[in-house]
Amino acid sequence: xxxxxxxxxxxxxxxxxxxxxxxxQNMNHxxxxxxxxxxxxxxxxxxxxxxxxxxxxxDVPEGYKVSRKEKRNFPLILxxxxxxxxxxxxxxxxxxxxxxxxxxxxxxxxxxSVL
Amino acid sequence: xxxxxxSQPEMSVQEAETVTLSCTYDTSENNYYLxxxxxxxxxxxILVIRQEAYKQQNATENRFSVNFQKAAKSFxxxxxxxxxxDTAMYFCAFxxxxxxxKLVFGQGTRLTINP
Numbered sequence: 001x002x003x004x005x006x007x008x009x010x011x012x013x014x015x016x017x018x019x020x021x022x023x024x025q026n027m028n029h030x031x032x033x034x035x036x037x038x039x040x041x042x043x044x045x046x047x048x049x050x051x052x053x054x055x056x057x058x059d060v061p062e063g064y065k066v067s068r069k070e071k072r073n074f075p076l077i078l079x080x081x082x083x084x085x086x087x088x089x090x091x092x093x094x095x096x097x098x099x100x101x102x103x104x105x106x107x108x109x110x111x112x113s114v115l
Numbered sequence: 116x117x118x119x120x121x122s123q124p125e126m127s128v129q130e131a132e133t134v135t136l137s138c139t140y141d142t143s144e145n146n147y148y149l150x151x152x153x154x155x156x157x158x159x160x161i162l163v164i165r166q167e168a169y170k171q172q173n174a175t176e177n178r179f180s181v182n183f184q185k186a187a188k189s190f191x192x193x194x195x196x197x198x199x200x201d202t203a204m205y206f207c208a209f210x211x212x213x214x215x216x217k218l219v220f221g222q223g224t225r226l227t228i229n230p
Contacts, residue, residue, distance in 0.1 A: 042223050
């Protein structure tokens with residue numbers, strides 16, 4: 001089954017404790033991205049990647065890191081989480097990033113709470 | 116920068132009624148795509164419908180249709196014969212063909228279908 005898998009689905013942590021949210025897709029997609037969803041703000045892009053070793057900032061990259069060492073994986077790293085990073089996070093992928101009307105496949109989301 | 120505005124934070128209708136969700140956007144681009152995504156309580160992001168800006172004909176998908184007014188930069192979603200399963204958060208989204216590869220989302224409209 002074609003899917004984007006995010007883990008964990010729920011995460012509670014404390015300020016300053018490094019964490020990684022994993023994202024993996026099994027569709028051989030070149031394009032992958034991370035979004036955060038906050039009430040009243042919709043979804044905002046954090047980072048995206050057009051292919052292996054190619055990443056770029058989105059609208060809200062501060063406090064986040066990403067890497068794309070393999071085509072299928074695109075982890076989101078919070079080196080020193082803060083309470084303002086409490087949010088619902090989505091990973092997404094599509095087959096050809098340059099085709100802007102290509103369907104985005106979303107993961108099931110990770111609800112992060114930073115205390 | 117592109118912006119997407121959904122001016123209705125919440126809406127509620129009776130089952131079988133028709134409901135229209137509003138979306139306006141601001142861009143200087145001439146070529147772009149517009150989308151409506153549905154997010155049920157499961158948090159899954161589901162593509163409902165998409166529209167190419169260069170097409171004058173409004174997109175339709177079964178009970179879902181759009182009213183795309185390019186000059187007015189308006190992109191409303193009409194749900195006919197609404198069903199209980201249509202209860203969800205709905206997001207309008209925009210992506211331009213050239214430049215940064217990102218979806219710009221509106222704030223969302225929470226739609227409740229009452230029995």
